[in-house]
Amino acid sequence: MSISLDEVRHVARLARLELDETELLSLQSELSELIGHFVDIQSVDVTGVAPMTHPVTMQNVWSEDIPGGTLPRDVALRNSALQRAGLFVVPQIIED
Amino acid sequence: MVTQLSATQLSAQLAAKKISAREVTEAYLERISAHDAVYGAFLRTEDRALIAADEAQKKIDAGEAGPLTGIPVAVKDNISTEGLETTCASQILRGYIPPYDATVISQLKASGAVILGKTNLDEFAMGASTETSSYKLTRNPWDPARTPGGSSGGSAAAVAGELAPIALGSDTGGSIRQPASLCGIVGMKPTYGRSSRYGLVAFGSSLDQIGPLARNVEDAALLAHATTGHDPLDGTSLPIAPIDISGLKSGSLKGKKIAIPTEMFGDGINPGVRDVVEAAIDRLRAEGAEATEVSLPSIKFGVTTYYIIAPCEASSNLARFDGIRYGPRAEGGQGHIGVVEKTRGELFGHEVKTRIMIGTYALSAGYYDAFYLRAQQVRAIMQQEFLKTFDEFDFVVSPTSPVTAFKFGELDDNPLAMKLLDYCTIPANMGGFPAISLNCGYHENLPVGLQLMAAPLRDEELLQTAWITEQVLADLQQRPPIS
Numbered sequence: 001m002s003i004s005l006d007e008v009r010h011v012a013r014l015a016r017l018e019l020d021e022t023e024l025l026s027l028q029s030e031l032s033e034l035i036g037h038f039v040d041i042q043s044v045d046v047t048g049v050a051p052m053t054h055p056v057t058m059q060n061v062w063s064e065d066i067p068g069g070t071l072p073r074d075v076a077l078r079n080s081a082l083q084r085a086g087l088f089v090v091p092q093i094i095e096d
Numbered sequence: 097m098v099t100q101l102s103a104t105q106l107s108a109q110l111a112a113k114k115i116s117a118r119e120v121t122e123a124y125l126e127r128i129s130a131h132d133a134v135y136g137a138f139l140r141t142e143d144r145a146l147i148a149a150d151e152a153q154k155k156i157d158a159g160e161a162g163p164l165t166g167i168p169v170a171v172k173d174n175i176s177t178e179g180l181e182t183t184c185a186s187q188i189l190r191g192y193i194p195p196y197d198a199t200v201i202s203q204l205k206a207s208g209a210v211i212l213g214k215t216n217l218d219e220f221a222m223g224a225s226t227e228t229s230s231y232k233l234t235r236n237p238w239d240p241a242r243t244p245g246g247s248s249g250g251s252a253a254a255v256a257g258e259l260a261p262i263a264l265g266s267d268t269g270g271s272i273r274q275p276a277s278l279c280g281i282v283g284m285k286p287t288y289g290r291s292s293r294y295g296l297v298a299f300g301s302s303l304d305q306i307g308p309l310a311r312n313v314e315d316a317a318l319l320a321h322a323t324t325g326h327d328p329l330d331g332t333s334l335p336i337a338p339i340d341i342s343g344l345k346s347g348s349l350k351g352k353k354i355a356i357p358t359e360m361f362g363d364g365i366n367p368g369v370r371d372v373v374e375a376a377i378d379r380l381r382a383e384g385a386e387a388t389e390v391s392l393p394s395i396k397f398g399v400t401t402y403y404i405i406a407p408c409e410a411s412s413n414l415a416r417f418d419g420i421r422y423g424p425r426a427e428g429g430q431g432h433i434g435v436v437e438k439t440r441g442e443l444f445g446h447e448v449k450t451r452i453m454i455g456t457y458a459l460s461a462g463y464y465d466a467f468y469l470r471a472q473q474v475r476a477i478m479q480q481e482f483l484k485t486f487d488e489f490d491f492v493v494s495p496t497s498p499v500t501a502f503k504f505g506e507l508d509d510n511p512l513a514m515k516l517l518d519y520c521t522i523p524a525n526m527g528g529f530p531a532i533s534l535n536c537g538y539h540e541n542l543p544v545g546l547q548l549m550a551a552p553l554r555d556e557e558l559l560q561t562a563w564i565t566e567q568v569l570a571d572l573q574q575r576p577p578i579s
Contacts, residue, residue, distance in 0.1 A: 008453070015411060015456040016418070016433065017449055018441030026446075027453055030511065034403065034454060037512065038467060041400050041474050051472030052479060054302045054332070055288040055528025056552070061331040075195045079422035088420055091432045 002032040098123040100575075103167045103261040103315040110156055110166045117156065117166030121149035121210050124168045128213070128259050131579070136234045137244075137254035139173050141213035142180055148210040155208045163318050165208030170260035172251050173214040174221055175306065176295035177201055180211070184297050185229035186219045188417045188443035190424055198295020199330065200264060200306050200323040207322045212260055215250030219445045220414065221271055221299050223247050224517040225507070228447040233504065236279060237576040238542055242501040245275035245517075251309045252279040256576055262319050263309045268300045269402050270496075270521025272307045273533035277496035277545025280535045280576060282316045282562070283309045287552045288528030289334035291320075292327035298413040300406040301332075303525040313534060313563040317341040320559065339555045347560030349568070350384035353489040359395040360494035360520050368539035373495045376536035376546050379568055380493075387493070390485060394478035398522040399515055401478065404458050404471035405526075411455025414448070479527040486529075486551035491561060494520045496533035496545030520547060530555040532562045537572045 008028045012019050019027065073086050082089040098120060101109070109115045125141060132138050142148075145168070152166035171177060174184045176194035178201070183189040201211065218228040226234040226249025234249045236242040237257035244253040248265030252275035255263050265272040267285035276283025284307045291306040298304065308319035318341070325338035356377065361370055377387050419425035419439030429438035444452070458467035485492060498519055507514045524531035529549050536546035546565070550558040 003457070007457075011453055011457045011460065013437075014460060015452050016415070016437050016440055017444070017452065018429075018434075018437040019449070023446075023449070027450060030450055031453060031457065033512070035457070035467075038400050038404060038458075041397050041404075041470055042466070044397060044470075044474050044477065046470060046473035046477070049473040049476050051469055052476035053472060055479070055526070056332070056334065058332060063328055071195055078195065079192050081419065081423070081425040090420055091429070091435050093432045 099127050099258045107163045117149040117152040121145050121168050135253050135257045136232045137250045137259050138213045139216050142211045152208045162207050164322050168210045168212040170212050170215050170254040170263035172248050172265045174297040184220045185217045187230045188423045192422050199292035199327045203323050218247035219448050221247040222447050222451050230445050236501045237578050242503050245278035247271040249275045255309050256281050262315050265309050266306050268303045269518040269525050273521050274497050276533045278501040280543030282534045284316050284532040286555050287530040290324045292330040292333050294329040300409040313566045317344050317559045344563050349564050352385045354385050354387040355390045355485050355489040355492045356387050357392045365498045369495050369544050372537040372539050372544040392481050394481045397474050401471045401474045402522045404467050407451040407455035408459050408468050411452045475526050482527050492549040494547050496547040500539050500542035524549050530558050
């Protein structure tokens with residue numbers, strides 16, 4: 001099974017990864033090879049088997065509605081590369 | 097030498113005031129400074145370690161000490177430590193200083209343990225040799241030309257190389273047990289939900305568990321006890337008590353029913369490893385264990401299932417690394433999405449990008465049913481097959497790793513061979529079962545690990561049986577050729 005270069009570009013866009021041509025080509029061959037091995041589970045009879053999302057059956061997990069501590073704003077911002085006036089600075093998102 | 101003592105022995109010496117907590121931590125810091133240039137186990141040590149040691153001493157002096165009070169612990173660098181850089185061995189988290197402790201770290205601090213430093217790992221725990229770390233290589237104390245395994249390779253090398261008495265790792269597909277095996281020490285993955293994942297940087301959320309690495313089962317049990325129990329901050333944490341180790345030494349092998357899956361002793365397992373493991377099983381038989389060959393056909397699909405489910409979960413979990421809220425931000429990206437794409441493209445390593453791509457692909461429209469959904473169904477089949485086996489047997493026993501420690505770059509040209517290293521360890525993560533690896537001998541002077549796997553929540557019995565097994569195999573144990 002092989003994946004086209006366009007598919008690799010599309011998946012990289014979905015994954016928000018900027019990749020150069022060399023890396024795209026290398027991923028094309030690596031992904032094709034790995035996904036080629038994935039076909040082995042296509043032979044397993046899964047009729048009527050419910051997909052398992054988690055190793056333990058989890059019901060809704062509730063907690064008491066008690067206010068707890070949260071990170072102070074300056075501490076939450078401390079690890080950001082760019083911040084100003086108590087806010088994360090990001091490139092313009094809404095056009096003029 | 098202090099650093100040759102186990103955590104249990106150190107604890108006794110601390111209690112008897114034969115040594116102070118400061119002396120213990122100093123001995124380890126000195127040894128790290130003298131020898132870690134060779135092993136590369138640590139990414140950094142904790143500047144506040146001696147302060148913590150002095151605090152521990154106060155507890156000891158006040159008669160308030162527990163078994164881990166004053167014991168240094170090395171911590172894998174994907175576990176958040178307040179005020180101490182936590183990078184996951186990735187450039188995308190370079191300089192990140194967590195503002196809070198993971199629950200396991202809070203538990204350790206409450207027990208008086210001393211955080212010694214942060215250990216190297218495969219980037220975001222994705223790998224089986226610690227070679228995908230973006231910072232450095234970690235070397236196996238048994239042979240510095242070989243990898244320590246991974247992804248908790250730094251923690252395993254630190255414990256085996258006597259740079260820490262005990263360490264924490266994380267296990268998504270074998271990342272505690274496989275390096276423990278390759279470094280000749282003990283490594284345990286508890287039942288899913290027994291240790292809190294709060295503050296563990298998420299890789300595969302339905303698979304990840306934090307667990308201990310130690311030089312013997314008793315030390316591993318102490319650490320497992322201290323770092324388990326219900327945590328309201330982790331919605332997947334089981335509302336049950338910590339692993340009880342009060343009966344650790346009271347078990348017996350007599351009449352224990354052991355399943356030996358033929359799928360874990362066939363092709364792909366190095367014959368030398370197989371011989372050592374089979375010889376160990378024979379010794380368990382001689383002690384009264386009833387070992388029976390069984391077939392668990394789903395094991396053969398474990399690697400594929402894992403390499404779909406774990407990357408799918410990772411592709412979602414790693415979406416948070418965008419260069420905005422933490423970590424460096426790449427220059428020159430156009431617009432918000434451009435900045436995010438450029439940061440991720442530049443700062444994630446190749447293995448991480450590959451797994452994010454696999455996950456994104458397998459979850460994308462048109463492929464979801466064929467890959468992710470089907471993998472989840474096969475996972476269910478595998479879990480049921482093992483649960484049925486555990487109805488009849490106490491443990492499933494196998495090699496931990498199909499091979500012993502391999503040389504750097506040895507598997508570079510064969511990415512699939514690297515992934516097959518998890519073949520025997522993956523089922524425990526798939527089913528959420530507890531599993532432990534302990535050394536059972538040597539092949540060509542390199543350690544071989546024996547894996548014991550039990551039904552969910554039977555962590556106590558697993559540790560008991562591992563402890564007896566360790567006593568039975570005690571004559572085989574050697575110290576690595578370290579200074």
